[in-house]
Amino acid sequence: MNIRENIRPGGRSARVQASVHKAVRDLLSSMDRAEVTIPLIATQAGVTPSTIYRRWGDLQELLADVAVERLRPDAMPKDTGSALSDLELWAEQYADEMASGPGRAMIRDVLASDGAEVRKAGKCCAYTREQVQAIADRAGERGETFPDVEEVIDHLVAPIMYRILFDETPPTAAQVRALAARLLDGRG
Amino acid sequence: MNIRENIRPGGRSARVQASVHKAVRDLLSSMDRAEVTIPLIATQAGVTPSTIYRRWGDLQELLADVAVERLRPDAMPKDTGSALSDLELWAEQYADEMASGPGRAMIRDVLASDGAEVRKAGKCCAYTREQVQAIADRAGERGETFPDVEEVIDHLVAPIMYRILFDETPPTAAQVRALAARLLDGRG
């Protein structure tokens, strides 16, 4: 639907958005997602259902909206001294978060809403690129060689995501480290 | 919900399933997916809405059910004489189908329904593995070296899927061929 991108902070819109988002997070953490409905969220947020319908259109859009926000990384990848260990650590954490129950649910919410105007999935992808770029930049500063960000997306991020989404088997920490090592090995 | 796996062919259940699936396919091809509702499908299929609700639970499950069936490959990968060209051709076709509007929609349907018992996404993944395995087997018969199927999933299928799902940019034919070539090069 028509989620306005530029909401004046502190205004009424911003307050409604905040309380609705909070209501969604609270409800998702306390009950099965199949039970979460817009009228419920509205009540919890102290808002009228029609407000939510008009702003977000449907439950999927709203869930996706909340999910994208929660998928935004809160910090830059940790500096552990070398590109390899930076990448390994970051990838392990990324894989863990995404493979967790809530992580998978958020990804699915984001993908399900897609076809929308705002390309929420693209936003998530951009977050990931930023993180990888930060690791690459640090490697550059240290004088280390580091593959192109797109290489990292294709051969580290993509396999992790694919296995989480499609496969029964999320990658183990060892597998993730192996993927990372291989990228920096020159073999990839 | 409770999609029974073993339906006696020719029975009433099978007929209902067939007509509902057909109704979904027809409606999806002739209108916007946001307009497709269960009562509509029921009417089109000549069936009562409650039948659909009881069998599939909700629209997402039904759409996913139809999508998995349409994502099942109808033939084994073509034999073009060498592992590399087999893999290139298959991957290009795979990428094309999945990146198309209907392809993307089907993938999203499958993923959205997930969390269900039947692991529809896993089924799709299994189809893909079978196809790759067939190429691998042929390569073996020819005496060619061929990477492990999991390698192909990680470094060819996964990047294709990731870019289709998350990125603005589905991979070009050239990129797909490059990924395939790299796998058989020994570099991957």
Add this chain to the structure above:
DNA sequence: ACCTAAAAGCAAATTATTTGCTTTAGTGGG
């Protein structure tokens, strides 16, 4: 302090979903 536009509230109308009960169609036993 007013005026305006955008967004929220309210409530009625519509539409989708759930559910209890009835009917029908296939299956297996005689």
Add this chain to the structure above:
DNA sequence: CCCACTAAAGCAAATAATTTGCTTTTAGGT
């Protein structure tokens, strides 16, 4: 071949979600 049994479908009433027209509120600009 017919009868009983079971699983699934139909029907319709009850409930819940969604849409919509209209009114009210509120933040921002004059």
